Amino acid sequence: MPLTIRILGCSGGACGDLRSTALLLDDSTLVDCGTGVGDLSLEEMARIHDVFLTHSHLDHVLFLPLLSDAALALRDGPLTVHALPETLAALKIHLFNGVLWPDYTALPSPQSPCIRLQALALHETCELAHGRITALPALHAVPAVGYLIDSGRASFAFSGDTTDCAAFWDKLNEVENLQYVMVETTMRDADSGIAERSRHTTPALLARGVARLKKAVQLLVTHIEPDKVEAVRAEIRAALAGITPPIVPHFVMRGEVYEL
Numbered sequence: 638m639p640l641t642i643r644i645l646g647c648s649g650g651a652c653g654d655l656r657s658t659a660l661l662l663d664d665s666t667l668v669d670c671g672t673g674v675g676d677l678s679l680e681e682m683a684r685i686h687d688v689f690l691t692h693s694h695l696d697h698v699l700f701l702p703l704l705s706d707a708a709l710a711l712r713d714g715p716l717t718v719h720a721l722p723e724t725l726a727a728l729k730i731h732l733f734n735g736v737l738w739p740d741y742t743a744l745p746s747p748q749s750p751c752i753r754l755q756a757l758a759l760h761e762t763c764e765l766a767h768g769r770i771t772a773l774p775a776l777h778a779v780p781a782v783g784y785l786i787d788s789g790r791a792s793f794a795f796s797g798d799t800t801d802c803a804a805f806w807d808k809l810n811e812v813e814n815l816q817y818v819m820v821e822t823t824m825r826d827a828d829s830g831i832a833e834r835s836r837h838t839t840p841a842l843l844a845r846g847v848a849r850l851k852k853a854v855q856l857l858v859t860h861i862e863p864d865k866v867e868a869v870r871a872e873i874r875a876a877l878a879g880i881t882p883p884i885v886p887h888f889v890m891r892g893e894v895y896e897l
Protein backbone atom coordinates (compact mmCIF):
# COMPACT_ATOMS: atom_id res chain seq x y z
CA MET A 638 0.00 0.00 0.00
CA PRO A 639 1.37 3.44 -0.87
CA LEU A 640 1.39 6.14 1.77
CA THR A 641 -0.68 9.05 0.48
CA ILE A 642 -0.25 12.68 1.44
CA ARG A 643 -3.22 14.92 0.67
CA ILE A 644 -2.68 18.66 0.82
CA LEU A 645 -5.66 20.09 2.73
CA GLY A 646 -4.11 23.54 3.12
CA CYS A 647 -0.84 25.13 2.03
CA SER A 648 -1.24 28.90 2.18
CA GLY A 649 0.41 31.43 4.46
CA GLY A 650 -3.12 32.65 5.17
CA ALA A 651 -6.76 31.66 4.88
CA CYS A 652 -9.19 33.49 2.61
CA GLY A 653 -11.35 32.64 -0.41
CA ASP A 654 -10.07 29.30 -1.76
CA LEU A 655 -6.93 29.40 0.38
CA ARG A 656 -6.54 27.30 3.52
CA SER A 657 -3.80 27.29 6.14
CA THR A 658 -1.45 24.35 6.61
CA ALA A 659 -2.74 20.81 6.98
CA LEU A 660 -1.56 17.53 5.39
CA LEU A 661 -3.59 14.34 5.62
CA LEU A 662 -1.48 11.15 5.67
CA ASP A 663 -3.59 8.21 4.48
CA ASP A 664 -6.86 8.86 6.27
CA SER A 665 -5.83 8.69 9.91
CA THR A 666 -3.01 11.16 10.53
CA LEU A 667 -2.60 14.91 10.17
CA VAL A 668 0.52 16.99 9.95
CA ASP A 669 -0.63 20.37 11.27
CA CYS A 670 -4.23 21.27 11.80
CA GLY A 671 -4.89 24.51 9.92
CA THR A 672 -8.12 25.60 8.32
CA GLY A 673 -7.82 23.00 5.51
CA VAL A 674 -9.13 20.41 7.99
CA GLY A 675 -12.51 22.18 7.93
CA ASP A 676 -13.16 20.87 4.41
CA LEU A 677 -13.24 17.26 5.63
CA SER A 678 -16.55 15.50 6.22
CA LEU A 679 -17.53 14.44 9.72
CA GLU A 680 -16.74 10.82 8.81
CA GLU A 681 -13.28 11.81 7.54
CA MET A 682 -12.64 13.74 10.76
CA ALA A 683 -13.67 10.74 12.82
CA ARG A 684 -11.03 8.59 11.10
CA ILE A 685 -8.22 10.91 12.26
CA HIS A 686 -6.47 9.57 15.36
CA ASP A 687 -3.10 11.32 15.31
CA VAL A 688 -2.02 14.91 14.71
CA PHE A 689 1.66 15.86 14.41
CA LEU A 690 2.17 19.60 14.92
CA THR A 691 5.14 21.56 13.62
CA HIS A 692 4.64 24.41 16.10
CA SER A 693 2.05 26.33 18.09
CA HIS A 694 1.19 29.19 15.72
CA LEU A 695 -2.51 29.62 15.11
CA ASP A 696 -2.47 29.01 11.36
CA HIS A 697 -1.15 25.49 12.12
CA VAL A 698 -3.39 24.58 15.09
CA LEU A 699 -6.52 26.61 14.33
CA PHE A 700 -8.79 23.65 13.65
CA LEU A 701 -7.58 21.47 16.53
CA PRO A 702 -10.22 22.67 19.04
CA LEU A 703 -13.02 21.99 16.57
CA LEU A 704 -11.57 18.66 15.41
CA SER A 705 -11.28 17.51 19.01
CA ASP A 706 -15.03 17.43 19.52
CA ALA A 707 -16.31 17.45 15.94
CA ALA A 708 -16.62 13.70 15.71
CA LEU A 709 -16.77 12.89 19.39
CA ALA A 710 -19.41 10.21 19.12
CA LEU A 711 -17.92 8.66 15.96
CA ARG A 712 -14.22 8.48 16.88
CA ASP A 713 -13.18 5.34 18.74
CA GLY A 714 -10.51 6.50 21.17
CA PRO A 715 -8.79 9.83 21.80
CA LEU A 716 -7.12 12.14 19.32
CA THR A 717 -3.39 11.98 20.04
CA VAL A 718 -1.51 15.25 19.47
CA HIS A 719 2.24 14.78 18.96
CA ALA A 720 4.46 17.85 19.29
CA LEU A 721 7.46 19.34 21.06
CA PRO A 722 6.86 19.78 24.82
CA GLU A 723 6.90 23.58 24.34
CA THR A 724 4.15 23.31 21.71
CA LEU A 725 2.02 21.10 23.93
CA ALA A 726 2.49 23.52 26.84
CA ALA A 727 1.34 26.40 24.65
CA LEU A 728 -1.82 24.47 23.71
CA LYS A 729 -2.59 23.75 27.37
CA ILE A 730 -1.94 27.28 28.59
CA HIS A 731 -3.42 29.32 25.75
CA LEU A 732 -6.01 27.18 23.97
CA PHE A 733 -7.41 24.23 25.92
CA ASN A 734 -7.62 26.32 29.07
CA GLY A 735 -11.34 26.39 29.76
CA VAL A 736 -11.53 29.98 28.50
CA LEU A 737 -10.81 29.93 24.76
CA TRP A 738 -11.97 26.32 24.56
CA PRO A 739 -12.85 23.55 27.01
CA ASP A 740 -9.92 21.57 28.35
CA TYR A 741 -10.45 18.48 26.23
CA THR A 742 -7.26 16.99 27.62
CA ALA A 743 -9.35 16.26 30.74
CA LEU A 744 -12.87 16.05 29.28
CA PRO A 745 -15.23 14.28 29.25
CA SER A 746 -13.15 12.72 32.03
CA PRO A 747 -9.45 12.84 32.99
CA GLN A 748 -9.33 9.03 32.60
CA SER A 749 -10.82 9.10 29.09
CA PRO A 750 -10.18 12.51 27.51
CA CYS A 751 -10.92 13.62 23.93
CA ILE A 752 -7.29 14.65 23.40
CA ARG A 753 -4.10 13.01 24.54
CA LEU A 754 -0.93 15.13 24.42
CA GLN A 755 2.19 13.15 23.48
CA ALA A 756 5.56 14.86 23.74
CA LEU A 757 7.84 14.42 20.76
CA ALA A 758 11.60 15.00 20.69
CA LEU A 759 13.63 16.34 17.78
CA HIS A 760 14.73 13.40 15.56
CA GLU A 761 12.22 11.07 17.25
CA THR A 762 10.48 8.61 14.90
CA CYS A 763 6.89 7.35 15.21
CA GLU A 764 5.32 4.51 13.28
CA LEU A 765 2.47 5.20 10.85
CA ALA A 766 0.06 2.71 9.28
CA HIS A 767 2.15 2.65 6.07
CA GLY A 768 5.48 4.17 7.08
CA ARG A 769 7.22 6.33 9.63
CA ILE A 770 7.40 10.00 10.58
CA THR A 771 10.45 11.70 12.07
CA ALA A 772 10.81 15.19 13.57
CA LEU A 773 13.32 17.35 11.67
CA PRO A 774 15.16 20.51 12.79
CA ALA A 775 13.61 23.92 12.09
CA LEU A 776 14.29 27.51 13.20
CA HIS A 777 11.21 29.62 13.82
CA ALA A 778 9.95 32.34 16.16
CA VAL A 779 8.68 29.65 18.53
CA PRO A 780 10.04 26.10 19.07
CA ALA A 781 9.31 24.21 15.84
CA VAL A 782 10.08 21.06 13.89
CA GLY A 783 9.68 19.86 10.34
CA TYR A 784 8.82 16.26 9.48
CA LEU A 785 10.18 13.48 7.31
CA ILE A 786 7.47 11.08 6.12
CA ASP A 787 8.96 7.80 4.90
CA SER A 788 6.95 4.97 3.32
CA GLY A 789 10.03 2.76 3.02
CA ARG A 790 10.04 3.32 -0.76
CA ALA A 791 10.23 7.11 -0.79
CA SER A 792 10.36 10.05 1.60
CA PHE A 793 8.63 13.42 1.74
CA ALA A 794 10.23 16.15 3.85
CA PHE A 795 8.27 19.14 5.14
CA SER A 796 10.02 22.13 6.68
CA GLY A 797 7.08 23.50 8.66
CA ASP A 798 7.60 27.21 9.34
CA THR A 799 11.29 28.03 9.44
CA THR A 800 13.97 30.41 8.37
CA ASP A 801 17.00 28.94 6.63
CA CYS A 802 18.06 25.99 8.79
CA ALA A 803 21.33 24.27 7.86
CA ALA A 804 20.53 21.31 10.13
CA PHE A 805 17.30 20.65 8.18
CA TRP A 806 19.14 20.40 4.85
CA ASP A 807 22.04 18.43 6.37
CA LYS A 808 19.56 15.87 7.68
CA LEU A 809 17.95 15.55 4.25
CA ASN A 810 21.31 14.70 2.70
CA GLU A 811 21.29 11.56 4.88
CA VAL A 812 17.94 10.35 3.48
CA GLU A 813 18.60 7.85 0.70
CA ASN A 814 15.05 7.60 -0.64
CA LEU A 815 14.28 11.34 -0.52
CA GLN A 816 11.80 12.24 -3.28
CA TYR A 817 9.92 15.40 -2.24
CA VAL A 818 11.06 18.40 -0.20
CA MET A 819 8.30 20.84 0.71
CA VAL A 820 9.65 24.12 2.07
CA GLU A 821 7.90 27.24 3.23
CA THR A 822 8.70 30.48 1.46
CA THR A 823 6.44 33.00 3.11
CA MET A 824 7.75 36.40 2.09
CA ARG A 825 9.45 38.36 -0.68
CA ASP A 826 13.13 39.23 -0.47
CA ALA A 827 12.02 42.86 -0.06
CA ASP A 828 10.47 41.79 3.24
CA SER A 829 13.64 40.10 4.49
CA GLY A 830 13.69 42.30 7.62
CA ILE A 831 10.27 41.03 8.70
CA ALA A 832 11.19 37.52 7.60
CA GLU A 833 14.29 37.65 9.80
CA ARG A 834 12.32 38.83 12.84
CA SER A 835 9.51 36.32 12.32
CA ARG A 836 11.96 33.62 11.22
CA HIS A 837 10.45 32.75 7.88
CA THR A 838 12.05 31.86 4.55
CA THR A 839 12.42 34.25 1.59
CA PRO A 840 13.31 33.21 -1.99
CA ALA A 841 17.00 34.06 -1.41
CA LEU A 842 17.04 31.93 1.75
CA LEU A 843 15.28 29.09 -0.08
CA ALA A 844 17.96 29.13 -2.77
CA ARG A 845 20.67 29.08 -0.08
CA GLY A 846 19.09 26.00 1.48
CA VAL A 847 18.49 24.19 -1.81
CA ALA A 848 22.13 24.74 -2.75
CA ARG A 849 23.07 22.56 0.24
CA LEU A 850 21.15 19.59 -1.15
CA LYS A 851 23.41 16.93 -2.62
CA LYS A 852 20.67 14.99 -4.40
CA ALA A 853 17.98 15.55 -7.01
CA VAL A 854 14.50 15.99 -5.52
CA GLN A 855 11.15 17.45 -6.45
CA LEU A 856 11.08 20.83 -4.70
CA LEU A 857 7.65 21.87 -3.44
CA VAL A 858 6.97 25.38 -2.16
CA THR A 859 4.29 26.19 0.40
CA HIS A 860 3.03 28.85 2.86
CA ILE A 861 3.31 31.93 0.59
CA GLU A 862 1.52 35.04 1.89
CA PRO A 863 -1.82 35.26 0.02
CA ASP A 864 -1.26 38.82 -1.26
CA LYS A 865 2.30 38.14 -2.48
CA VAL A 866 1.90 34.84 -4.33
CA GLU A 867 2.91 35.98 -7.82
CA ALA A 868 5.82 38.11 -6.58
CA VAL A 869 7.22 35.33 -4.38
CA ARG A 870 6.87 32.75 -7.17
CA ALA A 871 8.75 34.99 -9.61
CA GLU A 872 11.52 35.64 -7.08
CA ILE A 873 11.85 31.91 -6.35
CA ARG A 874 12.17 31.04 -10.06
CA ALA A 875 14.85 33.71 -10.45
CA ALA A 876 16.72 32.69 -7.28
CA LEU A 877 16.78 29.01 -8.24
CA ALA A 878 17.89 29.73 -11.82
CA GLY A 879 21.42 30.23 -10.55
CA ILE A 880 21.67 26.74 -9.09
CA THR A 881 23.23 23.82 -10.98
CA PRO A 882 21.92 21.30 -11.77
CA PRO A 883 18.73 23.31 -12.41
CA ILE A 884 15.84 22.76 -10.05
CA VAL A 885 12.27 23.59 -11.06
CA PRO A 886 9.99 24.41 -8.12
CA HIS A 887 6.41 23.24 -7.91
CA PHE A 888 4.01 25.52 -6.07
CA VAL A 889 1.82 23.26 -3.99
CA MET A 890 -1.94 23.50 -4.46
CA ARG A 891 -4.72 22.50 -2.09
CA GLY A 892 -6.17 19.12 -3.07
CA GLU A 893 -2.97 17.65 -4.49
CA VAL A 894 -2.13 14.09 -3.50
CA TYR A 895 1.40 12.70 -3.30
CA GLU A 896 1.99 8.95 -3.19
CA LEU A 897 5.09 7.47 -1.63
Ligand SMILES: [Zn+2]
Nearest residue numbers: 692694777798
Ligand atom coordinates in the same frame (compact mmCIF):
# COMPACT_ATOMS: atom_id res chain seq x y z
ZN1 LIG B 1 4.66 29.98 12.34
Ligand SMILES: [Zn+2]
Nearest residue numbers: 694696697798
Ligand atom coordinates in the same frame (compact mmCIF):
# COMPACT_ATOMS: atom_id res chain seq x y z
ZN1 LIG C 1 2.52 29.36 9.45
